[in-house]
Amino acid sequence: MIMKKFFAFPMIALAMTVSACQTDSRSQVLETSKSQVQVRSYQTRAYDTTDQQKMLRTIIATLQDLGFVVDKADATLGTVSATKLDGYLLRITVTTRARGTTQTLVRANAQYNIMPVEDPAPYQSFFDALSKAMFLEGHQVDA
Secondary structure, eight states: OHHHHHHHHHHHHHHHHHHHHOOOHHHHHTOOSSOHHHHHHHHEEEESOOOHHHHHHHHHHHHHHTTOEEEEEETTTTEEEEEEESSSEEEEEEEEEEETTTEEEEEEEEEETTEEOOOHHHHHHHHHHHHHHHHHHHTTOOO
């Protein structure tokens, strides 16, 4: 009887400790330190093309060049999701949509482990690489 109580107390204490450390992912979904306009401004770029297929192929190639593994690509929805495992988990989803009659909007959304990436630098790096790839693709240069 004493032995059961001896083991029960540490197990209950451990369960309470673990549950107290759990982070509620629902509260993290809407948590951000910046306004949505600021976030959208560094997550979105416009490109002078209406060729969605070419844009998606270039996005996939750019993500692969940056070390990502493409998880899912959907040409109908204009989305590409990819993951990078390099001592950490970095997920990115890139969406495309038409903007007027001459442009395509590209928006990238990244997560580091389970937290949204709010630093503009990784997005800038992605869009710089994508812009270079679009330039090379537009001039039919094989890199």
